[in-house]
Amino acid sequence: MFSSGFEAVTLEPLKDGYQNITGRDSRTGFSWPISILGASKSGLHMINHDNQQALRNEIQTVTGHDGRPTRALYSVENYAHHGDTQSPYEILDITDGRRDLYIRYWIKLDRSSLTQPNKWRTFFEWKTKGYANGSGFRLISFIYTDDDGKPYWVWQGDRDPEHPIWEIDNRDIPVPMGKWFLTEFYWHWSEGKDGRALWRINGQVVGDHFGPTTRNHKPVDFIMLTQIYGNANPKYQWVDDIEIWDGLPE
Numbered sequence: 001m002f003s004s005g006f007e008a009v010t011l012e013p014l015k016d017g018y019q020n021i022t023g024r025d026s027r028t029g030f031s032w033p034i035s036i037l038g039a040s041k042s043g044l045h046m047i048n049h050d051n052q053q054a055l056r057n058e059i060q061t062v063t064g065h066d067g068r069p070t071r072a073l074y075s076v077e078n079y080a081h082h083g084d085t086q087s088p089y090e091i092l093d094i095t096d097g098r099r100d101l102y103i104r105y106w107i108k109l110d111r112s113s114l115t116q117p118n119k120w121r122t123f124f125e126w127k128t129k130g131y132a133n134g135s136g137f138r139l140i141s142f143i144y145t146d147d148d149g150k151p152y153w154v155w156q157g158d159r160d161p162e163h164p165i166w167e168i169d170n171r172d173i174p175v176p177m178g179k180w181f182l183t184e185f186y187w188h189w190s191e192g193k194d195g196r197a198l199w200r201i202n203g204q205v206v207g208d209h210f211g212p213t214t215r216n217h218k219p220v221d222f223i224m225l226t227q228i229y230g231n232a233n234p235k236y237q238w239v240d241d242i243e244i245w246d247g248l249p250e
Helices: none
Strands: 003-004 019-024 041-045 055-063 069-077 089-092 101-109 121-130 136-147 151-158 163-170 180-188 196-201 203-211 220-226 235-245
Touching: 101 220, 121 180, 121 235, 136 180, 151 196, 151 203, 151 220, 163 203, 220 235
Parallel strands: none
Antiparallel strands: 003 235, 041 089, 055 069, 069 235, 089 220, 101 180, 101 235, 121 136, 121 220, 136 151, 151 163, 180 196, 196 203
């Protein structure tokens, strides 16, 4: 459905709250912006960026996960401005939000933001229609730190940020910092027992939930494909080699 490593694409200047990525990837042939599942718009949403001092996005040439030069999306959050400073890449106004989807990409987090007690950050989530008024569902990946400042994974489905419907904590798989790792997300949309939400890191299962992945039959409304958000500031990350499939690869 989509594949890009940011080769020969352009990050446009901020306009009306969004930075758009445009152009055709010279390696994969896929074009930005992403328009899967009938989405009418997508871009990096700069929320409470304080005149772009709290947040910044760039496409940089860096050493990739295979040790070779690559183009990657760099995002940094220096501080929170009015509480919810963040910069998700939003795939918006989805019209076909009841389909299976599989997403994978490589990500590299900074070394220091997750070393203090009781911090958190997220880099992926989606919400169904109705989530804002309490009738929907959100799927979200977190990294938290415990009282000793040790990071761990949390995979969660909720009806609002304070009320998880289910939560899977994983303290067994180390959280890579300062190095590239592969993250994979898959879900089967359902209100029944056949629903599924899978998260893997470097091929290891962080969490694999079986059961409802929505509420009140609400379809997925928008996907935050990448995200930089949380109280662990300052923080930064690189993202590369995004792939989106219409099902879990064999």
